[in-house]
Amino acid sequence: MTEPLLEVTNLYKSFDGVSAVEDVSFTISASETLGIVGESGSGKTTLARCVLRAIDPDRGVVRFRTGDDEWVELQDKTDDEMIPLRQQMQMVFQDPFSSLNPRMTVQEILEEPLIIHNIGNRGSRRAEVLDILAKVQLDQDSLTRYPHAFSGGQRQRIGIARALILRPKLVVCDESVSALDVSVQAQIINLLEDLQEEFGLTYLFVAHDLSVVHHICDRILVMHRGRVVEQGSVQEVFEDPQEDYTRLLLSAIPSPDPDEPLNPLDRKSLGL
Template identity: 50%
Template sequence: MTAPPSEVTATATATGTAPLLRTHGLTKHFPIRRGLLGRAVGRVRAVDGVDLTVPAGRTVALVGESGCGKSTLGRCLMRVFEPTSGEISYRRTDGTVIDLAKLDERALKPYRSEIRLVFQDPFASLNPRMTLLQIIGEPLRVNLGLGAAETEERVAELLRRVGLRPEYLRRYPNAFSGGQRQRVGIARALALAPRMVVADEAVSALDVSVRAQILNLLKDLQDESDLTYLFISHDLGVVEYMADEIAVMYVGKVVETGATDELYGQPLHPYTEALLSAVPEPDPGARRRERVVLRGEVADASNVPQGCPFHPRCFYARDRCRTEVPALREIAPGRTSACHFAGELELKGCRA
């Protein structure tokens, strides 16, 4: 446990436009232990030096294949996982900025109510032995010290807000469908009026029709409460609907960022091009795009290839890619890419 830092690490110059949250060099490595004494023989680079900016009131999507580090990054931001190194700069309501990565558990507690998490699995994330009143009301009792009557009133209002009937508050999770359970999870996340919500694959376990309802609910709640979302997903069709900006991850690193429309229209990294080629075409009569089928599997985060981590699967790889790690750099205003030849390659998007 680390000691709390000095009160303020920086000051936002323009509170209205400054990022709500920003990471710099954020890293999370898991040791690989073997033998009777559990000696560390290697490490898994789950998150490896990520710089990410989340503007206030916007939705930033984190996308990539399974195993690329998306969920680990989200849990580092929540301090569910302790970062190995790096900064998590968070802008407080008074405009000052503090590094959440350096706070100990006691100093971190006030901020846990401001950044909340919606889990992927609506069945595993709710305690089957607790009623909705207990599940949603627990944060209210622990953090705000509300009494029984006031807790029940607040829980009933939260249920209404997410489209559930207040009469359900004494029922158990097994009485509800997957979509209804996810609404309960969202109500629990909103209980303490957070400023930011990390939605970790929040709709991937749901049927398509239910998925649309939850996505619309998240958008409505964002409009009502000026919420900021970090939306973690591997479904680029869903991301296109939800996100204002996108960050693409590969083997623990962000390899491209940009506004959604620009990134879908003109990717700047070969990995992004491959992901976009798999997005379904909304017009059945439209000409089918050529699918980019990548070779092999996602690189092993415990044994990352030398040079660009993506080069063994990249159709555009050159000698430089095999020896030199590309830096994430700005290619155009608001667009970054970690490709040596970004801006030179003619990559295909999935939207005009």
């Protein structure tokens, strides 16, 4: 077992008195992919955003192992103290349309993280941008274009390139393939897997699509109403779910084989 990269202990977050995340604890090891699955309102996105300190958790501990092998606690850091740490943890958004600034060229979008963190000079930054562009399989002439000139899948590649140009250790993918067409989705999933191998990335993969999660993740966390109802390796959870809610979720996936009819469990009889 590899060393842990992130440890979340007893995390709580509520909005206006409504609890979104309740008493969540988990660990991610370096270079693994942890899936967080759940339906809308399960708190999975809130949890991911608390980990990145995009929003502030109410209670609990988020510990992160930095590049210098030092453990830091993120929950009490101020926004300014978080800035240097952001190099090591990045996010890929769900919506490839709204997550790119429409008024910046691809070159400006990809160079910005390097400028923010004062990395390199003009020439070396340009080289880095070209390098990451090749890694996400986009042409060099994309650089002078604006996001609106690209299709959804290409924009998501730009989003991934922006997240990876700082060479982070942890990447949070918040429904990053959910808005894409199935053929594009397959390309992006393959790309994420290739990049993970190449850079030794650790993914926190938030998704509602169980077949995607099954494909890409090593371990998963099933969330329901802000709580973790089940966690374990993908194999364990998919083949031998222990909790009623997990069983309900799995029974609801429509199979693309017409000979495997949909036969969902009844929510009411499970008391959910």
